[in-house]
Amino acid sequence: xxxxxIKISSRRSGDACTTFRLAASERIGGRVKQRTLxxxxxxxxxxxxxxxxxxxxxxxxxxxxxxxxxWAGDIExxxxxxxxxxxxxxxxxxxxxxxxxxxxxxxVAVNSLELVRSRPIGFEHVGLAALQxxxxxxxxxxxGLNKVQxxxxxxxxxxxxxxxxxxxx
Numbered sequence: 001x002x003x004x005x006i007k008i009s010s011r012r013s014g015d016a017c018t019t020f021r022l023a024a025s026e027r028i029g030g031r032v033k034q035r036t037l038x039x040x041x042x043x044x045x046x047x048x049x050x051x052x053x054x055x056x057x058x059x060x061x062x063x064x065x066x067x068x069x070x071w072a073g074d075i076e077x078x079x080x081x082x083x084x085x086x087x088x089x090x091x092x093x094x095x096x097x098x099x100x101x102x103x104x105x106x107x108v109a110v111n112s113l114e115l116v117r118s119r120p121i122g123f124e125h126v127g128l129a130a131l132q133x134x135x136x137x138x139x140x141x142x143x144g145l146n147k148v149q150x151x152x153x154x155x156x157x158x159x160x161x162x163x164x165x166x167x168x169x
Contacts, residue, residue: 001055003040020044022055022082038085050075058083 004023009016020040025032046054057071057079071079131137140150 001037001059003044003051003055004036017042022058022086038082038089040082046074046078054079054082058086062086 001022001024004021006019006021007016008019019042021036022038022040023034023036025034027033053071053075057067057075060067061079061083067076070076137150140153145153
């Protein structure tokens, strides 16, 4: 995904003006095709050095990824706005996720939703998931720490087993 700057002439007055478009390249057969995803208009005012950041953040939003580190306020706002426009126009439906399957977007009446049997996921779960992702239990075990020492270091090797949230009902 990238931003393309295009010079066009006005139909009415014939004056030249610049318009900006959000575009994507894709390989079809043996050829590369470029398609316009969204017309950003002539009033697109983000500096050129921030275009790559904006496109990266839009792709992250469309892929359902949260931001690990905060983006600049103008980039984050614009990225959410353009991602919402892409989803609304159906341009994001064709994009496969990292597993190769397409996203299924549905319209939902947000005011009709109600929360039933809510359970907090908790900071503990997030922390333990991060420790598992960093292979901390294996590092502790390889370091020769026994269970008591592992518990004192903050990892309860046998007591805590994380399950996917979908398995909890």
